[in-house]
Amino acid sequence: MSQLYPARSKAIAARKLDDEMMIMSARDSTLFSLNDVGTIIWEAADGRTPLAEIVTQKVCAEFDVEPGEALKDAESFVLELAGHGIMLLSDAPQAGPS
Amino acid sequence: MIVVPRTVHGNRTTAENELMTEHRVCIEIGGMPVLIRTGQSGFAKMLRDRYGAFAGPPLENLAPVAPGPQSQGPTHAAFELEVELIPPGVVTDAEDVRVTAEGGRWVMERGDFHAEWDEKRGQGWVRQSANPYSLDSVLRILHSLILAREGGFLVHAASAIRKGQAFLFAGISGTGKTTMCRLAPPDVAILTDEISYVRKGQNEYSAAKGQKSGSSNSREEEPRVNRQTAGLHHEYKIQDSRRYEAFGTPFAGELALIGRNLRAPIAGLFLLAKGRENRVEDVSHSDAARALLQNILFFATDAELVQRVFQSALDFLARVPVRRLVFAPHPQVWKGIGVGSEGLDSGLAFQ
Numbered sequence: 001m002s003q004l005y006p007a008r009s010k011a012i013a014a015r016k017l018d019d020e021m022m023i024m025s026a027r028d029s030t031l032f033s034l035n036d037v038g039t040i041i042w043e044a045a046d047g048r049t050p051l052a053e054i055v056t057q058k059v060c061a062e063f064d065v066e067p068g069e070a071l072k073d074a075e076s077f078v079l080e081l082a083g084h085g086i087m088l089l090s091d092a093p094q095a096g097p098s
Numbered sequence: 099m100i101v102v103p104r105t106v107h108g109n110r111t112t113a114e115n116e117l118m119t120e121h122r123v124c125i126e127i128g129g130m131p132v133l134i135r136t137g138q139s140g141f142a143k144m145l146r147d148r149y150g151a152f153a154g155p156p157l158e159n160l161a162p163v164a165p166g167p168q169s170q171g172p173t174h175a176a177f178e179l180e181v182e183l184i185p186p187g188v189v190t191d192a193e194d195v196r197v198t199a200e201g202g203r204w205v206m207e208r209g210d211f212h213a214e215w216d217e218k219r220g221q222g223w224v225r226q227s228a229n230p231y232s233l234d235s236v237l238r239i240l241h242s243l244i245l246a247r248e249g250g251f252l253v254h255a256a257s258a259i260r261k262g263q264a265f266l267f268a269g270i271s272g273t274g275k276t277t278m279c280r281l282a283p284p285d286v287a288i289l290t291d292e293i294s295y296v297r298k299g300q301n302e303y304s305a306a307k308g309q310k311s312g313s314s315n316s317r318e319e320e321p322r323v324n325r326q327t328a329g330l331h332h333e334y335k336i337q338d339s340r341r342y343e344a345f346g347t348p349f350a351g352e353l354a355l356i357g358r359n360l361r362a363p364i365a366g367l368f369l370l371a372k373g374r375e376n377r378v379e380d381v382s383h384s385d386a387a388r389a390l391l392q393n394i395l396f397f398a399t400d401a402e403l404v405q406r407v408f409q410s411a412l413d414f415l416a417r418v419p420v421r422r423l424v425f426a427p428h429p430q431v432w433k434g435i436g437v438g439s440e441g442l443d444s445g446l447a448f449q
Binding site: 010011012013014015017018020022024025026027028029031033 | 387388399400412
């Protein structure tokens with residue numbers, strides 16, 4: 001898989017509570033709650049930082065995980081969020097603030 | 099209960115008069131009167147029977163007026179829905195409720211109805227067969243849209259008033275909403291066993307004098323609606339705009355019992371769980387948020403309104419205590435609810 005640049009969708013409402021990110025989709029009002037690892041990825045998903053960098057710089061720095069395995073999990077994670085329309089994925093950095 | 103037919107002129111037969119007559123029923127839920135207009139007296143009667151104490155005489159002062167001092171934008175003094183009755187059958191191909199914004203109006207669809215709502219004018223129409231259930235759904239959607247702008251919401255929860263305080267009991271089907279209502283002692287007024295109406299405190303106005311209590315009679319502070327004509331709520335006080343109130347609703351669950359048309363400040367939200375004994379547990383902020391958000395009814399595909407509802411829910415949680423109520427299906431569960439003077443925290447002392 002080429003570099004992935006995840007960006008948070010604007011069509012959501014989100015708030016971090018107790019280290020857990022609550023996200024409500026504006027598309028269908030579905031509620032998502034992310035665990036601490038998911039929350040780290042979500043907060044770093046600015047559309048300009050590649051997912052691999054988020055994993056190595058943020059996730060692996062915080063948790064004792066093997067980078068290759070963590071990246072694989074992170075890719076599955078962002079693809080799932082993208083499927084629900086709350087994360088946008090691009091193979092190139094996105095201009096401007098997300 | 100009054101239905102006022104529009105005056106009919108000429109020498110028409112009774113049947114012709116029936117065709118020409120407009121029947122009006124005002125259904126006021128959450129302090130928001132919605133005038134229903136229909137050409138069939140039988141349907142009007144059906145609505146009066148269905149909505150009971152929530153169906154009042156029609157308001158005469160229906161024109162939208164200037165926003166009240168608490169408003170963030172255009173508000174509506176009252177709302178109107180014209181119901182066009184058609185023979186039973188499929189109205190649209192939408193199997194689930196679909197609520198979308200199109201060209202400045204809301205379009206609400208399900209197999210049994212099609213409705214459109216002009217939010218700015220506070221007017222809309224419904225096409226459905228002569229049954230109260232379709233209109234019930236339209237009203238729920240309508241109120242969820244109106245409440246979203248006002249900082250409130252509809253939530254899957256039973257609610258009840260005891261000693262002037264309202265308590266909500268939230269949970270999915272099977273967690274005990276109806277059971278809690280069945281077990282309620284006589285001094286508890288059930289607001290609903292299924293869908294609670296939560297609204298942020300509003301500055302209220304004197305119904306008798308037509309002006310805001312304790313303030314000057316400036317134009318901006320004129321009442322947004324002459325509620326006295328609705329005749330459903332007679333007590334008007336200045337309310338704390340930061341607190342939340344629960345209103346009774348006619349939206350019934352298993353009890354098939356419409357709630358009492360009352361209101362009270364919310365003293366607590368209980369997340370229900372059945373157990374072998376009664377106990378109250380603390381709930382983390384995230385658990386409370388997850389539970390509340392999962393139970394809120396919101397149908398529209400609209401980013402701004404979803405964000406408003408989300409913020410309202412979190413604001414609610416910042417002001418209203420939330421606990422998990424594990425309870426056994428026995429009337430004793432009510433022994434510790436609402437018996438203290440300070441609300442939920444002092445009132446919960448199970449023995």
